[in-house]
Amino acid sequence: EDKVVQSPLSLVVHEGDTVTLNCSYEVTNFRSLLWYKQEKKAPTFLFMLTSSGIEKKSGRLSSILDKKELFSILNITATQTGDSAVYLCALMNYGGSQGNLIFGKGTKLSVKP
Amino acid sequence: EAEVAQSPRYKITEKSQAVAFWCDPISGHATLYWYRQILGQGPELLVQFQDESVVDDSQLPKDRFSAERLKGVDSTLKIQPAELGDSAMYLCASSFRDREHEQYFGPGTRLTVT
Numbered sequence: 001e002d003k004v005v006q007s008p009l010s011l012v013v014h015e016g017d018t019v020t021l022n023c024s025y026e027v028t029n030f031r032s033l034l035w036y037k038q039e040k041k042a043p044t045f046l047f048m049l050t051s052s053g054i055e056k057k058s059g060r061l062s063s064i065l066d067k068k069e070l071f072s073i074l075n076i077t078a079t080q081t082g083d084s085a086v087y088l089c090a091l092m093n094y095g096g097s098q099g100n101l102i103f104g105k106g107t108k109l110s111v112k113p
Numbered sequence: 114e115a116e117v118a119q120s121p122r123y124k125i126t127e128k129s130q131a132v133a134f135w136c137d138p139i140s141g142h143a144t145l146y147w148y149r150q151i152l153g154q155g156p157e158l159l160v161q162f163q164d165e166s167v168v169d170d171s172q173l174p175k176d177r178f179s180a181e182r183l184k185g186v187d188s189t190l191k192i193q194p195a196e197l198g199d200s201a202m203y204l205c206a207s208s209f210r211d212r213e214h215e216q217y218f219g220p221g222t223r224l225t226v227t
Contacts, residue, residue: 103155
């Protein structure tokens with residue numbers, strides 16, 4: 001069964017800290033791995049990763065995928081209070097219905113001033 | 114900027130009552146998804162439409178849930194009768210055909226069943 005496991009489930013840091021969020025997965029037919037940020041409402045798209053070792057970067061956020069070890073990390077440097085959110089990792093596989101995202105439970109990040 | 118619209122944003126209902134949620138996807142998006150997100154969990158796909166056709170409803174509890182997208186544009190998700198365990202956020206998302214990795218989510222409907 002395809003699944004996504006995120007760790008830690010929650011994390012409290014202070015502004016300026018660097019954090020690393022983890023996502024490990026099991027999948028029969030990998031297509032892509034996605035990261036979303038969810039504040040009070042809908043998830044918003046951050047990154048899509050399909051190839052190992054290629055870092056995706058957007059401002060203070062970056063992410064990388066390891067398809068051999070079946071995990072991805074999301075890094076946030078110089079954290080700000082506005083980074084407080086739940087970060088969701090999701091897997092998309094081939095087969096079954098195209099577009100079925102399998103989400104992890106998320107990591108709740110709290111950034112204190 | 115185009116957005117996925119959902120209504121209502123909040124709904125409180127008593128168990129055994131019927132409830133319906135509405136979603137209007139981004140214009141031009143052929144694929145529409147309904148997800149359920151229980152507090153503390155990630156979203157879980159309930160049903161996926163391609164135009165007006167259901168392509169995946171394997172996780173939809175069909176004894177009480179139904180979904181339709183009659184004209185291939187907006188969609189309605191219905192629960193009848195509602196149960197306490199249905200309390201959750203119901204998220205609608207849409208994407209262009211063959212670009213399923215770019216799903217845009219609506220603000221969700223938070224359902225509380227009492």
